[in-house]
Amino acid sequence: MQANNLSGGQELLCINTEKVYDWILNESTFDLNLMDMELPANPNTGEELTCADIDIDTVTCTVTPCATEPIVILDRVDQDFVIDGTEVTLQLVNIRKNFVVTVFVDLLPEVCGGTVEVCEAYFTRCEQVVLCAPEGTEIDVSYTDLDCFVCTAACDDSVCPNELDVTLTVRLCQSIQSTFDVTLEIIADFCEPRDDLPITPCPTPTMPPQCPVIFPNNGCND
Numbered sequence: 001m002q003a004n005n006l007s008g009g010q011e012l013l014c015i016n017t018e019k020v021y022d023w024i025l026n027e028s029t030f031d032l033n034l035m036d037m038e039l040p041a042n043p044n045t046g047e048e049l050t051c052a053d054i055d056i057d058t059v060t061c062t063v064t065p066c067a068t069e070p071i072v073i074l075d076r077v078d079q080d081f082v083i084d085g086t087e088v089t090l091q092l093v094n095i096r097k098n099f100v101v102t103v104f105v106d107l108l109p110e111v112c113g114g115t116v117e118v119c120e121a122y123f124t125r126c127e128q129v130v131l132c133a134p135e136g137t138e139i140d141v142s143y144t145d146l147d148c149f150v151c152t153a154a155c156d157d158s159v160c161p162n163e164l165d166v167t168l169t170v171r172l173c174q175s176i177q178s179t180f181d182v183t184l185e186i187i188a189d190f191c192e193p194r195d196d197l198p199i200t201p202c203p204t205p206t207m208p209p210q211c212p213v214i215f216p217n218n219g220c221n222d
Helices: none
Strands: 010-038 054-065 071-083 086-107 115-131 138-156 163-189
Touching: 010 086, 010 115, 010 138, 054 138, 054 163, 071 115, 071 138, 086 138, 086 163, 115 163
Parallel strands: none
Antiparallel strands: 010 163, 054 086, 071 086, 086 115, 138 163
16 A cells, blocks of 8 residues: 555545445335234223224324344346446346234224224235346345335124224335445545533522512502
């Protein structure tokens, strides 16, 4: 390494970081049918809930990536493309994404009200993306937005316990990158610490505003 012509506090440094080979942003939506979900017990009384106890118009959902293996890269296959007149070899990447969705419903006021969790369900969706992601690179998937909403909800009181059927839509916005660990040689300035903030001294005791017009009564209002 050559460290010539450095000025000020600069120094020639080697740092470990990630090189981004490719990066895309995309959006997708998909529907999910959750059928025959048994209504839980009333948390206020412990008794089994029925369709008459819930407000069917208040069914909601949340969706999150699974805590274990939220993303699995199944494989990647080389494919040739012609881009701007130049032939390049890219990779068709197959990705499996694992989620957990939770369904909630509000109880009617006459059964003490409140919100109860009906069901927690796990599901998987797969997709293909084209990236510059040769063998050896890592595929990183992160969600910039992940949400769901209930499209339809119905309660079946012909079975015991009563059951809830829900159709919901999941919407996600995601960032997908192919990366590789690299060591870079750069010229940089070292960071300096910021100034320490002064500690505010304890305030002196102060008397709150008084109301001499109304109290005490000195006979001036007779």
